[in-house]
Amino acid sequence: RKEVEQDPGPFNVPEGATVAFNCTYSNSASQSFFWYRQDCRKEPKLLMSVYSSGNEDGRFTAQLNRASQYISLLIRDSKLSDSATYLCVVRYNTDKLIFGTGTRLQVFP
């Protein structure tokens, strides 16, 4: 079983739609949680950290459920420019990041 699991997608949604991605992690000792975005053949870039209380950044909302070891990302009012692969990332008590394989999003006009 992978340490961080995501639905690979692709999710094909029209502009303006709301889309949600989920992620589960296996190690209950995980300490920090992130969503990274990776465009095709580019490096990953931090989209947002995920806090226990949930957090929002513009159209993006991230939630963490430690009891269920579950992380989510909600994107409202999808834009064409949101098309990318979204990586769920977990950090344990060392500094290495454990990445999921990513969920691909394609927003169409």
Next chain:
Amino acid sequence: GAGVSQSPSNKVTEKGKDVELRCDPISGHTALYWYRQSLGQGLEFLIYFQGNSAPDKSGLPSDRFSAERTGGSVSTLTIQRTQQEDSAVYLCASSLRTGGVEQFFGPGTRLTVL
């Protein structure tokens, strides 16, 4: 300011040859990380440095892989006697310090072993 840079951007080599991949972190960043991303796979941690020392090298897949960092700056990842399964994109990241702060990634080196 300049981001993380890596060289070469692409490397094609023959099976059995040694390769060296270079990473220049963001100036002032004390922590440096190496990952690799194989086709259809997630990013896989290889090793990280705090200054010039490597507290965690647990992700290096075999003893053919080694890395060093000198002067608390540039890092080199060396793969000896390359195999076809080493083909991947090797990504370097740096962060201001350890402790869960944002890691900034370089563009990667795409390694192809024929």
